[in-house]
Every structure is written in C-alpha cells, then in structure tokens.
Amino acid sequence: MENLNVYAAKLAPQQESLAPGHRACQGCAELLAVRLVAKTLGRDYIIANATGCLEIVTSSFPHSAWQVPWIHVAFENAAAVASGVEAGIKVLQRKGRYPVDRKITIIAQAGDGGTVDIGLQALSGALERGHDMVYICYDNEAYMNTGVQRSSSTPYGATTTTSPAGKADPLGQHTMKKNIVEIAAAHNIPYVATASPSYPFDLMQKVRKAADTPGPAYIHCFVPCPTGWRMAPNLAVSIGRIAVESKVFPLYEIENGEYKMTVTHKNHRPVIDYLKPQGRFRHLSEANIAEIQQQVDKSYDRLLKKVKMSQIELD
Amino acid sequence: MAKRIGIEVSLAISEAVRLANVDAIAAYPITPQTHIVEHLSELVASGELDAAFIPVESEHSAMSVCAGTSAAGARTYTATSSQGLALMNEILYIIPALRLPVVMTIANRAVSGPISIWNDHSDIMGVRDTGWIALFAENGQEAFDLSLMAFKIAEDHRVLLPISVNIDGFTLSHVIEPHEFLDQDEVDKFLPPYTPAVQLNPDAPVSMGTVGIPEIFSEAKKCQDEVLKGSEAVIKEVFADFGERFGRHYKVVETYRSEGAETLLLTMGSVGETAMEAIDRLRDEENRPVGLIRLRLWRPFPVEALRAEMSGVKTLAVIDRAVSFGGTAGPVAGEIRSALYSTDQAPYVASFIAGLGGRDITISDFMAVVDQAEKMAAANEIHQYKMIGVRE
Ligand SMILES: Cc1ncc(C[n+]2csc(CCOP(=O)(O)OP(=O)(O)O)c2C)c(N)n1
Ligand code: SF4
Ligand SMILES: [Mg+2]
Numbered sequence: 001m002e003n004l005n006v007y008a009a010k011l012a013p014q015q016e017s018l019a020p021g022h023r024a025c026q027g028c029a030e031l032l033a034v035r036l037v038a039k040t041l042g043r044d045y046i047i048a049n050a051t052g053c054l055e056i057v058t059s060s061f062p063h064s065a066w067q068v069p070w071i072h073v074a075f076e077n078a079a080a081v082a083s084g085v086e087a088g089i090k091v092l093q094r095k096g097r098y099p100v101d102r103k104i105t106i107i108a109q110a111g112d113g114g115t116v117d118i119g120l121q122a123l124s125g126a127l128e129r130g131h132d133m134v135y136i137c138y139d140n141e142a143y144m145n146t147g148v149q150r151s152s153s154t155p156y157g158a159t160t161t162t163s164p165a166g167k168a169d170p171l172g173q174h175t176m177k178k179n180i181v182e183i184a185a186a187h188n189i190p191y192v193a194t195a196s197p198s199y200p201f202d203l204m205q206k207v208r209k210a211a212d213t214p215g216p217a218y219i220h221c222f223v224p225c226p227t228g229w230r231m232a233p234n235l236a237v238s239i240g241r242i243a244v245e246s247k248v249f250p251l252y253e254i255e256n257g258e259y260k261m262t263v264t265h266k267n268h269r270p271v272i273d274y275l276k277p278q279g280r281f282r283h284l285s286e287a288n289i290a291e292i293q294q295q296v297d298k299s300y301d302r303l304l305k306k307v308k309m310s311q312i313e314l315d
Numbered sequence: 316m317a318k319r320i321g322i323e324v325s326l327a328i329s330e331a332v333r334l335a336n337v338d339a340i341a342a343y344p345i346t347p348q349t350h351i352v353e354h355l356s357e358l359v360a361s362g363e364l365d366a367a368f369i370p371v372e373s374e375h376s377a378m379s380v381c382a383g384t385s386a387a388g389a390r391t392y393t394a395t396s397s398q399g400l401a402l403m404n405e406i407l408y409i410i411p412a413l414r415l416p417v418v419m420t421i422a423n424r425a426v427s428g429p430i431s432i433w434n435d436h437s438d439i440m441g442v443r444d445t446g447w448i449a450l451f452a453e454n455g456q457e458a459f460d461l462s463l464m465a466f467k468i469a470e471d472h473r474v475l476l477p478i479s480v481n482i483d484g485f486t487l488s489h490v491i492e493p494h495e496f497l498d499q500d501e502v503d504k505f506l507p508p509y510t511p512a513v514q515l516n517p518d519a520p521v522s523m524g525t526v527g528i529p530e531i532f533s534e535a536k537k538c539q540d541e542v543l544k545g546s547e548a549v550i551k552e553v554f555a556d557f558g559e560r561f562g563r564h565y566k567v568v569e570t571y572r573s574e575g576a577e578t579l580l581l582t583m584g585s586v587g588e589t590a591m592e593a594i595d596r597l598r599d600e601e602n603r604p605v606g607l608i609r610l611r612l613w614r615p616f617p618v619e620a621l622r623a624e625m626s627g628v629k630t631l632a633v634i635d636r637a638v639s640f641g642g643t644a645g646p647v648a649g650e651i652r653s654a655l656y657s658t659d660q661a662p663y664v665a666s667f668i669a670g671l672g673g674r675d676i677t678i679s680d681f682m683a684v685v686d687q688a689e690k691m692a693a694a695n696e697i698h699q700y701k702m703i704g705v706r707e
Contacts, residue, residue, distance in 0.1 A: 046515050048383060061531055064522035069515040071386050072524035073409050077379035080371065084341065084383020085515055087367040091338050092389055095365060097508060099516055122379065125372030 012200060013039045022065040023057040027233025029240060030054060030138045030223040033197035034109070037136065040207040041105055043068055046089075048082035050110030050119060051075035053145045053225075054138060076118040079126035079135055082108035086131045105211040106133040112153035113143045116180045127187040127216045134210040134217045137180065140225035148228040152178040155248075156295065157288055158280045160228075165283040172283065176295070184218035185254045191217035193253035193262075198240030202251055202262050209253075222249045230279025239277060246274045247300040258310040259303070271296050319493040324455040324482065325350035327494045328394075328420055331462035333364045334502040337418075338389035338509075341369040341380035345399040346432045347484035348422040352394055374399035378406035378417075385415040386523055388514035390466060393417065396484055397424035397438045404442060410477045411446035412539060413523055416469035416509070417477040419447075420462065423584065423636075424484040425672040433673020434484040436584065436636035439613070440646045446539055448478040448546055449613040451583045455492035457611075458482045460563055463497070463506065468553050470509045474546045481613075483585040485673070497561060505560055544615045565611065568620040572598055573606030578630040578685055578692075579662075581608040583647060586634065586669075586676050593681030605685055610647070618654045625655065628662045632688035634676070635668045635700070645700050663692035669703035680704060 017038040024031040030053060046069045049055045055072045058065040073081045086106040092098035108126070110119055115137040123135060142160045143149040150163040150173055159165045159172040185192045191213040195203040203221070210217035224240050226233040243249040244263055248271060251263040271293045275281040284292075322330075328351050332340070340359070342352040358364040367384070371377045377393050385391040395403065400421060410417055425431040426438050439449060450465065452458040458480065465478040482488055497505075513521050527535055550567060558564035571591050573579060580590050587609040597603045608624055608631075610617075625631075635645025643649050648666030655661040665688035670676040680703055687701065 043520075044517050046517065056526055059522055059525035060528055061525040064525055066522050067520055069517060069520045070522045071383070071413075071515060073379055073382045073413070074405055077376060077382075077406065080376035080379035081383040081386075083369065084339070084380035084385075085387045086383075087341075087369050087380070088339050088384035088387030088389035088391075089515075091365075091367040091384075092387065095338065097338075098388065099514075100518055104517055121372060122376050125376050128372070129369065 012036065012204065015039055015042050017041070017043055017067040018058070019065045019067055021063070023060065024053070025227045025233070027226040027236040029197050029236040030140055030225065031057070032236070033138060033195075033203065033221050033223050036197055036200050036203050037107075037207050040204045041107070041211060044102055045105040045107055045211070046085055047071070047107045047109060048073070048078045048085055050078035050114035051145070052111035052114050053140070054109060054111065056145055075114055077122045078108040078110045078114060079119060080122040082106050082133050082135070083126040083129060083131040086133050106131070108133060108135045110137060111144070112137060112139040112141060113151040116153045116178050117151050124187065127184060127189050127218065130215055132214055132216070134207070134219065136219045136221055138221050138223045140223045140228060141177075142228050144225050144228045153180065157284050157292055159283060160280070170283060171288065172280070181218075181220050184220070185257070187216070188257070189216045189218060190214070190256055191253070193218075194220045194222065194249065194251050196222045196240045196244060196249065196251060198237050199244065199251060199263055206253060206262070228280070231277050235277055239274065242269060242274045245269045246271050247296050248274050250300060250303055252303065252307070258313065259306040260310065261307055319495050321491050321493050323350060323489060323491050324458050325422075325488045326354050327455050327459045328462050328482070329354035329358065330496060331459045332392050333358050334497060334499060335390065335463055335466045335506055336508065337364070337366050337392045339367045339369065339381075339384035339391045340393065341371050341377045341384065341391075342393050342395070343371055343374045343377045343399060345374070345396045347424060347488045348394045348396045348399070348420065350488065351420055351422070374402040375406060378403040378410065381417045382406065382410060382413065382415060385417050386413065386515050388509070388511040390470070390509040391415075391417045392419070394420040394422065396422045397426050400438045400442060401426055404445070407442050407445040407447065409524070411543070412535070414475040414512075415477060416475050418462070418465045418469055419477065419479045421479050421481045422484040422488040423481050431672040432484070434486050435671045435673070437638070439479065439481050440637040440639070443614065443646065446476070446543060447614060448476055448543065448550070449481060450478065451481045451611055451613060452487065453585055453587045453609060455487065455490070455494050456563070458487065459494050459496070460557065460565070463502065464553050464557055466509075467506050468546065468550050471549050471553075472512050474542065474549050475512060476543060476546060481584065487585045501560070505557070547612070547615050547617060550612060566620070567612035567617040568624060569609040569611055570624055571607040571609065573608065573624060575604055576606030576628060577604045578632065578689055579606050579608050579624075579628050580681060580685065581610065581631060581633045581647070581651065583610045583613060584636065586636075589676060589678055590634070590681050593678045593685070596678065597682060597685060616650060616654065621651070621654055622658055625658065625662060630665065630688050630692040631662045632665045632667060632684050634684070635666065636670050638668055638671070643699060648700065663695065665691050666698065666700040667703055668700050674704065676703065
C-alpha cells in the first residue's frame with residue numbers, strides 16, 4: 001500500500017482542470033499538488049484563489065490555466081471570497097436562479113502566508129460561520145511569490161530573505177512553525193487533514209473526503225519549493241517523502257475531532273536527511289540540528305498522544 | 316401609491332433593500348450603520364426577506380464576501396461607515412475592476428483620529444478614487460428611493476459597477492421621517508431579478524481577477540473609467556424611469572431657487588435642507604439673489620450638469636464636510652474649481668469646510684457663508700479654504 005501510494009501516480013484519474021503551460025518553476029510541488037486536487041474534483045468545483053505564486057503562475061491575462069470557474073480578489077481574503085461564493089450559490093439555488101442544480105464544491109486556496117499570517121482572520125471567520133467549503137493551504141514555508149521572505153510557517157532554523165543567517169545571528173528563523181492545523185481544528189470543523197503530493201493517493205482521498213463532508217474542511221498541504229528552499233528541482237517529490245519519513249511533516253487527519261495517522265513508518269529517518277539537501281538549512285550547526293531533532297520528536301510524540309486519545313475514545 | 320409612514324431612515328433603507336429582494340447581505344456592525352443591518356437580519360430571520368445574511372468578522376471580509384456572492388450572480392448589499400469603509404479600502408478598488416454591481420449604504424461618519432462616531436464626509440472622500448458610483452441622499456425619502464434605484468443602475472449591463480448611497484450618519488440615519496413606500500409588485504416591475512453578464516458557473520467557466528500585465532493594464536483602467544463616466548447617462552435614464560412610474564423626480568445636480576441667482580451655495584447630503592432655509596431667509600427677508608445647488612451625484616462627477624447651472628453666477632460657495640490635508644481646497648471645492656476652470660465666465664469659487672465630526676451647521680452659518688463668499692469674491696481673495704465656526 002505504501003509503495004502504491006508512492007509510485008502509482010499514473011493510476012490517478014485522467015481528468016484534468018489545470019491546463020499545462022502555466023509558469024511555475026521547474027519542480028514546483030505546489031502545482032503538482034494542485035493538479036492532483038484538480039484530478040480528484042473533476043469539473044464541478046469553483047476556486048477562490050489568494051494572491052501568491054499559485055495565482056500568478058496560472059493567470060497571466062490573456063492566459064488562464066483554469067478550466068473551472070476561478071476568482072482571485074486579493075491576498076488575505078480567499079476564505080471570505082469562497083464563503084461568499086458558497087453562500088451566493090446556495091441562496092440562488094434555493095431561489096431557482098442558479099443555472100446549475102448539482103452540488104458544486106467550493107475551494108479556497110492560498111499559500112502559507114495567505115493562510116497563517118495575513119489571511120488568518122478571514123479563514124477563522126469562514127470556518128466559524130460553517131460554510132460548506134474546502135480550504136486548502138499550499139504550504140511552501142515562506143512568501144515565495146515576493147522573493148522568499150519568512151512567514152510564521154517558516155520552520156525554525158531556515159534562512160529566508162527576511163530571516164537570513166548572518167555573522168551576528170547565525171540561526172535564520174528563530175520561531176517555531178505555527179501550528180495552523182491545530183488552529184483550524186480548534187474551530188470544531190468536521191474535517192481537517194495534512195497532505196503531501198509525495199503521497200498522491202493519500203492526498204486525493206483526503207480531498208475527496210473534504211469535498212464530501214458537509215460544512216467546512218481544512219487541508220494543509222506540504223509543497224516543497226525548489227526555488228525558495230534552494231535545492232535541485234528534481235528533489236521536490238523525494239524531499240516531501242523524507243519530510244514524512246522523518247516526522248517533520250506527519251500525515252494525519254482529524255475527523256470530527258478524532259485524530260488518525262494516515263501514513264506511518266516503522267523506522268523514522270533522522271531529520272538531518274531532510275535538512276541536508278536544502279540550501280536553506282545549510283548553515284546549521286550540529287547543535288542546531290540536534291535541537292531540531294528534539295523539537296520534531298517532541299511534537300510528533302504530542303501528535304501520537306492525541307491519536308491514542310482518539311483511539312481510546314473510539315473504543 | 317402607498318401612504319406616508321413615519322419611520323427611522325435606517326429602517327426605510329432596509330425596507331428598500333427588502334423590496335429590492337436582495338439575495339445576499341454581508342455586513343459588520345459600526346455606528347451609525349447598525350440599525351440598517353440589524354433590521355435586515357430581522358427581516359431575514361422572520362422570513363420577510365429570502366436572502367443569505369452573512370455576519371462576517373470584519374469589513375474587509377464583508378466586502379470580500381460581497382465579491383464572492385456577486386460573482387456567483389447574487390444581488391448583493393452591504394452597509395458601513397468610517398473605519399469600516401477604511402478597512403474595506405483594498406477591496407473597494409477590486410469590486411469595480413471585476414465589474415461587480417454591489418450596492419452599499421455608507422452612513423457617513425468622521426474617520427479617526429481622534430475617534431468620532433459623528434457625521435462628516437471624511438470616510439467617502441477617502442475612497443473617492445476607488446471607482447464606485449457615489450450618490451448622496453438629502454432626506455429619508457431620497458435615501459429610500461436612491462437605494463432602490465442603485466440596484467437598477469449598478470446591474471444595468473451598460474454599467475455593472477458598484478454604487479455607494481451616502482447618507483449622513485445620525486442626522487439622517489437615526490431620524491424619524493415620513494416616507495412614502497412602494498408596493499412589492501410596483502418594485503418588481505421596476506427592478507426585475509439580477510441577471511449577471513458573467514458568473515461563476517462550472518458549465519461556463521471563467522477566470523476572474525487574473526494578473527494584469529503592463530501590456531493590458533492601462534487599457535483595463537481606461538475601460539473602467541469610460542464605463543464609470545458612461546454610467547451618468549444610465550443614472551439619468553433610471554431617474555427618469557423612476558420619476559415616471561412613481562412621481563418622484565431626481566436629477567444628478569439639483570437646484571433650489573437658483574433662478575437669477577448671483578451667489579450659489581453648494582452642498583452634498585443632508586445639510587442641503589438647512590441651506591434651503593438660509594436661502595429662503597436671504598431671498599424673502601433680504602431680497603438677495605441667492606440660491607442653492609445640491610450635488611446628488613459625486614462619482615462620476617456631473618461636469619456638464621454643473622456647468623449648465625453657472626450662467627449669471629458670480630460667486631459659488633462650496634461647503635465641504637472633510638479636509639484634504641495639505642491640499643488646494645476642500646475636496647468638493649477643488650473638484651468644482653477644476654470642472655469650471657476652463658469655462659467662460661467661471662464664477663469665483665469659495666471653499667468652506669464645516670460640520671466636521673458632528674459639528675452642527677446652522678442656518679445663520681449658511682447666511683454668514685454667503686456674506687463672506689461675496690466679500691472674498693469682490694476682493695478675488697486667494698485662499699485654500701475657510702473653516703466655519705472653528706475656535707482658533
Ligand atoms: C495586502 C497585501 N500585502 C502584501 C502583498 C504582497 N504579496 C503578494 S503574494 C505575497 C506572498 C505570498 O506568500 P504565500 O501566501 O506563502 O504564497 P506563495 O507565493 O509562497 O505560494 C505577498 C507578501 C499583497 N499582494 N497584498
Ligand atoms: S517559487 Fe516555489 S512555489 Fe513558487 S512557483 Fe517557484 S517553485 Fe513553485
Ligand atoms: Mg508560501
């Protein structure tokens with residue numbers, strides 16, 4: 001099963017709604033993930049897109065890579081716009097004035113900056129109001145579109161253009177990655193999950209589940225960015241896999257408050273395997289790496305406790 | 316025609332929104348807009364209005380939700396004031412660029428600081444160049460009528476632009492006035508449901524809000540300005556249609572006793588009613604050739620309609636309700652000077668700023684303004700603006 005997850009991407013649905021020819025960098029995992037989402041959802045969905053790489057590379061007028069209805073308004077408001085689209089269609093369908101009476105999935109999509117920083121309020125509002133929509137955060141761990149500045153989703157120790165490692169301050173980012181997944185879950189919404197395009201079937205299953213769940217769903221998708229992470233473009237998929245294997249980015253879901261791991265490994269790789277290929281971590285000392293290993297172990301253990309708690313509750 | 320009912324202006328506006336059968340309302344509370352949205356949420360809860368009421372967490376999201384509902388094809392309404400309008404600012408620019416016919420009531424209020432809940436026009440002046448059509452109501456009946464007409468204008472396929480209907484906070488929003496309402500079937504005939512030109516629909520996918528590369532950006536902005544300017548003709552058409560159906564007639568520039576006037580006052584909003592009293596006294600008691608212009612349409616600026624009222628006028632005293640800090644005049648006066656500059660026999664334009672942050676402008680203030688303006692005109696006084704009633 002694990003191997004199927006990794007190697008059988010060609011078994012994914014043939015349907016596409018993201019056209020080729022967009023302007024993403026070589027090896028961009030963000031666009032890879034978006035394509036998998038598109039394959040899952042077919043054509044009956046509408047996207048509200050935040051400003052960011054994804055918006056820029058797919059919509060340079062007069063071209064558009066989108067074969068489904070797509071709207072971009074601003075950077076921090078994808079959740080609010082999507083909630084408006086959802087509410088608008090619902091009321092028009094009720095009044096018999098919308099041309100389609102099938103169920104249409106409403107997707108809000110944004111980068112980590114558009115989600116965990118500037119878009120957090122609009123996201124919280126939309127989740128709290130209970131709109132039937134799926135919010136997908138494509139987390140490449142910095143503001144890539146504007147030139148790799150730090151966000152509160154940038155991991156501890158990473159250099160970015162606004163958290164550079166220097167002589168006086170050799171660490172890079174000083175803060176711990178904000179746990180937006182827990183923040184989303186704290187809204188008591190029915191479905192929250194983490195996902196990665198390095199595990200395409202896991203990702204697609206979660207997208208399907210999120211779309212089929214009435215009410216708000218949140219998916220946090222880990223998308224390696226070769227440009228911003230300073231690594232070779234051919235590493236995007238494998239580094240995403242190592243992130244999971246090293247416990248840096250565990251794949252799990254929270255369904256009606258119950259935690260469940262969806263991908264597990266018996267033997268975890270050390271974080272150094274994850275950090276080493278990436279230029280953004282090249283400056284770290286052995287002590288730094290040991291510290292990061294501790295942090296990763298600790299937060300993974302905390303997650304496992306929640307999973308166990310959920311199992312006890314279920315039993 | 317229905318009979319006259321005494322009701323708070325905010326509630327009359329909500330009734331207009333109900334009669335317009337809006338599909339979606341997204342709003343965030345702020346004094347003095349609150350009574351409008353509270354009443355609308357009651358109408359939705361009671362079933363008298365079949366609409367989505369989306370109680371958002373901020374005005375930024377209110378306008379963003381409006382973008383979503385309107386793009387989905389829903390008739391969309393919101394209301395705000397002051398800080399709320401300022402918080403919406405970013406999205407205000409995007410709504411007309413996406414050609415979304417959102418209708419918004421602005422209960423005009425001073426913008427902080429110092430924080431003030433009271434009326435002036437600093438909120439609307441701050442968003443002057445966002446590309447919205449902006450109308451000003453002078454009394455409750457106008458607020459009701461303009462709110463209904465706003466949907467028809469905004470949603471006309473020759474326009475497809477958002478509209479703000481401006482009403483003075485408290486002095487209009489919170490007063491009880493007699494209103495003549497309209498019956499639902501009359502309104503339905505005047506204002507059929509919104510039919511979008513494009514909408515978010517999986518059977519006919521469109522991309523809205525794509526990146527504007529330098530090769531097309533100027534053209535996009537030029538188109539937007541042409542459409543906004545072109546909306547004046549549609550506004551006049553809708554005013555005429557409304558007048559014919561319901562017997563209440565509106566113009567983009569209204570005059571009061573301006574025939575043969577050598578000095579004109581110019582106002583926007585509810586102070587026009589006080590100014591009329593001042594004009595009556597000056598005309599009837601002092602026999603002076605004075606009159607009043609009330610600007611109903613602020614954007615697009617009705618240049619020709621204004622010029623048409625200027626024959627024989629020597630002095631124009633413009634009352635502004637906001638400061639353009641470090642500017643050349645009050646914001647309205649500056650616009651008027653620019654509109655009249657190249658015309659033959661342009662009058663002397665005196666710029667007055669009055670009624671900031673809820674300060675009353677009295678009948679005698681207006682009478683004094685006329686005197687002062689005439690003196691300034693006689694001396695051809697070069698000035699930025701004069702502030703009325705300020706303690707120095
Ligand atoms: C209000 C506002 N502030 C700043 C920007 C500039 N800006 C555009 S995209 C972006 C970063 C996007 O980062 P993220 O959301 O992580 O998406 P990514 O490009 O990394 O996929 C920034 C800062 C903006 N467009 N709007
Ligand atoms: S900068 Fe990163 S996220 Fe943006 S398009 Fe390039 S690879 Fe993708
Ligand atoms: Mg990012």
